[in-house]
Amino acid sequence: MIIKKLCKEHTKLSDSDIEKIEDIANALPLISDLVRSDIFIDCITHDPDVAIVVAESKPSTHESMYEYSVVGELAFRKNEPAALRTLETGMPTRDLKALTQENKNVRQNVVPIHNNKREVIGVLIMEKDITRDISAINKVEVLTETTEQLTETLLNIKDGRHALTYHVNDAIIIFNKKGIATYANPVAIELYQKLGYKDDIRGMEFNNLSLDENSIIEVINEPNLISSEVNVGKLVLQVKYALLQSENKIIGITMLIKDITEVREKEKELILKSVAMREIHHRVKNNLQTIASLLSLQSRRVDDKSTKKAFTDSINRMLSIAVTHEILAQSGIDEIDLKTIIEKIKNSTLKFGVPFMKKVSVSVSGDAITISSDKATSIALVVNELLQNSLSHAFKNKNEGYIRISVQKGILYSSVSIIDNGSGFDIDKIKKESLGLDIVKSIVEDKLQGHLNMDSTSSGTKVFFDFKNE
Known part of the structure; x- marks a missing residue:
């Protein structure tokens, strides 16, 4: 009754449309338990930018992400673009970020619910925790995982099975126990037409429709879901089978065919991109190191101390830039951990940057932050400059000391601080004379969209800069 009441109050759905929504809602608990996720049905309201939750089901076998019921709550386009997109276009939406009514970040997989006129009357939503850790290449496969689970679950629902499979974005063919195709959803019919089939596939034998090497006997005797991947022409298809049972008797077989051509192509693109990126960063690193070596050779022929220092600074x-490209060449992706860069810069600097006979320790601590290569290069230059300044000037009157570099992650801005216990300096005087600090200020403000703060006393110096998160 709650579904009918909400639909009558907030939507333009007809009585027959509401009945279809109610039929599908009856299957939600089974779906929710099998896919171990929160499942919802949303319908569009009188406002095209707002949907309403008319049904939900939380998994009984796993912990729900929701503390309270959200039935009757509104879903706004700015928070749940996947739901509104599918309601609007009738196209499935996969792995799109959303903000729930309880202000939790999730990823949504959404499939449309159609009435007999092929009009979209609602959407079926499955949500997954956004904190899942996915590697760059495997992520492409995971983008379809939850929708695939939803599809497989729909196959095993006894009541209203055909109506539900009509909304799925994968090819589904159901065979009776004699191996004759008794049902094919629109996606399956279209797929076999692409493969050159001229006749209606309904009524055909299993052997004429099977795309892999499995026979119907092998499928029936296999207690678990059989899965295989086949290449048919230019298509890459994933084929799965599930047994249909009634009262512990096998009454048929369901064949699910997913077109994963795009997934495999994207995997190849990612691999090629990764190889290309590694090669590019490797060459940039080598070129920078070559230039640095040439400058080092040239500096040996110079006697003037100020000129020699300019060479050393350059x-x-x-x-410091080469360090960034070295790490990127190893990872093969265009993102890098900030602390890793700073550690590399620290180690490189300590090799020849510590004043003679001085004992200065340098430590790096704080949060792990992943940043783009462009931002990494800018931060590497800033940290290098500040670390060099500290080593060169902070301990002129001391034989030992420390420099602490700390990384702190924030919501909008993250920050890096460089703190030493040196003798301090006159900030106003240094600002006027130091090209390095001019470079630092310019990079922080222009490239990183951040702020630079310095404080120096006789007890030491603290330099703090922040940068806008990606």
Whole structure:
């Protein structure tokens, strides 16, 4: 009754449309338990940018992400674009970020619910926790995982099975126990037409429709879901079988065919991109190191101390950028951990940057932050410059000391601080004379969209800069 009441009050759905929504809602608990996720049905309201939750089911076998019921709550386009997109276009939406009514970040997989006129009357939503850790290449496969689970679950619902499979974005063919196709959803009919079949596939034998090497006997005797991947022409198809049972007797077989051509193509693109990115970063690193070596050779022929220092500063800046490209060449992706960069810069600097006979320890601590290569290069230059300044000037009157570099992750901005216990300096005087600090300020403000703060006393110096998150 709650579904009918909500639909009558907030939607334009007819009585027959509401009945179809109610029929599908009866299957939600089974779906929710089998896919171990929160499942919802949303319908569009009189406002095209707002949907309403008319049904829900929480998994009884796993913990729900929701503390309270959200039936009757509104879903706004700005928070749940996947639901509104599918309601609007009738196209399935996969792995799109959303903000729930309880302000939790999730990923939504959404399939449309059609009436007999092929009009979209609602959407079926499955939500997954957004904190799942997915590697760059495997992520493409996972994008379809939850929708695939939803599809497989729908196959095993006895009541209203055909109506539900009509909404699925994968090919589904149901065979009776004699191996004759008794049902094919529209996606299956279209797929076999692409493969050159001229006749109606309904009524055909299993052997004429099977796309892999499995026979019907093998499928029936296999207690678990059989899955295989086949190449048919230019298509890459994933084929799965599930037994249909009634009162512990096998009454037929369901064949699910998913077109994963795009998934495999994207995997190849990611692999090729990864290889290309590694090669590019490797070459950039080598070129920078070559230039640094040439400058080092040239600096040996210079006697003037100020000129020699200018050479050294330029070499250090190049090597700090080279460090970034070295790490990127190893990872093969265009993202990098900030602390890893700073550790590399620290180790490189300590090799020849510590003043003679001085004992200075440098530590790196804080949060793990992943940043783009462009931002990494800018931060590497800033940290290198500040670390060099500290090593060069902070301990002129001390034989030992420490420098602590700390990384802190924030919501909108993250920050890096460099703190030493040196003798301090006159900030106003240094700002006027130091090219390095001019470079630092320019990078922080222009490239990182952040702020630079310095504080120096006789007890030491603290430099803090922040940068806008990706």
